Amino acid sequence: MSIETKDTSLETLQEIRTIMERSARFLSLSGWSGVWAGSVALVGAVIAHYWLLQFRINQSYRLDEARIKFIFLGIIIFIAALMGGFFFTAQKVRKQGHTLWNNASRQLLLQILVPLATGGVFVLAFISNANDQYIAPACLVFYGLALINCSKYTLSDIRYLGYLEVLLGCINIFFAKYGLYFWTAGFGILHILYGIIMWNKYDRHTA
């Protein structure tokens, strides 16, 4: 048996591995997406904190008006985080010459969507029942479960971020009045740290 046969066999096996991985996992999630989402969350948290202070000083504010402001802020942050996150990942896909919409990315979205939509229903119920103290823990727990659930279809490191989000959410339930701080830690700081670690691990060498 010749060295050539061995070399081509090795090459073939490596190619097989690459295709197996690339077809079953969406590996183009960009670290910048995490940093962006975290930064947006931090900005949102600072605005919310400022509003809360104002609300405490100026008691003439009406509670239901303030709540509507907070809900809008939450929606805007969610959309901004999502759009920016999508932008950086789409950019990475283009740079790698891969496709954005394929079997792996479809599976990834589906696995995220189910726990996340369930969490969305819970949060809506808490809003309508005025159980505001449970909104932050529910966001953290369901988001964390969504990440753990989707980790089979992308860079599997994301499950550690998921575990931490779930843990933060579970602790938060017992310290409900500090929701904004837990929310800031989970969506702001953890995202930025995760993004930097992922960028360092995967993106740096290809950038």
Add this chain to the structure above:
Amino acid sequence: MMDNPIEQLNKIFDSRIRIGIMSALIVNESLNFNDLKALIDVTDGNLATHLKTLEENNFIKVQKGFIGRKTNTTYTITKAGEKAFRAHLDALEKIIKKLN
């Protein structure tokens, strides 16, 4: 005398494109034509020819469906295809190990 693993290599998998198709289908329940095309980096005609060969050998199954009005053809690996591909992988592995 030990079997020569080179003889255990399957001639049908003697093509980069057919190997690519089988690798993708063995880890996914089913994939459509465009998914495969994006993964393997191949022209439409070329991919279709190789899919046909694999289908004729009963290594893959073809399902024709529709999404709206567009045709959506999906491909699934068969039991026989999985077995043959695993045997091919084993043979490749043996070749590498023998020379180490």
